[in-house]
Amino acid sequence: MSELEWVCPKCGSAMRINKGGAFCADENGCGFRVWRKVAGKELTDEELNALVRGRKVLALGLKSKAGKSFNAWLVPGAEGVEFSFEGLPGKETN
Numbered sequence: 001m002s003e004l005e006w007v008c009p010k011c012g013s014a015m016r017i018n019k020g021g022a023f024c025a026d027e028n029g030c031g032f033r034v035w036r037k038v039a040g041k042e043l044t045d046e047e048l049n050a051l052v053r054g055r056k057v058l059a060l061g062l063k064s065k066a067g068k069s070f071n072a073w074l075v076p077g078a079e080g081v082e083f084s085f086e087g088l089p090g091k092e093t094n
């Protein structure tokens, strides 16, 4: 097991980690979760943990529903992970 710390950012409870993702273990229905699989990509424990800690994660080679490959920042939001396309490496405009 890793030494990563898993604390729910919403309620401070411990989180459960499994191959599906990271889930708040709070029994009062906090419901915070981060799925491990995002747009066809499996996140590592380190990436999951960064999201739980409120850090954005650069995800390369995601697959859209139309089957197109794309890159995005994964940004932790209140309801889970959201995509951001601002400031992606290699996409800066001068």
Ligand SMILES: [Zn+2]
Pocket: 008, 009, 010, 011, 012, 013, 024, 025, 026, 030, 031, 032
């Ligand atoms: Zn929680």
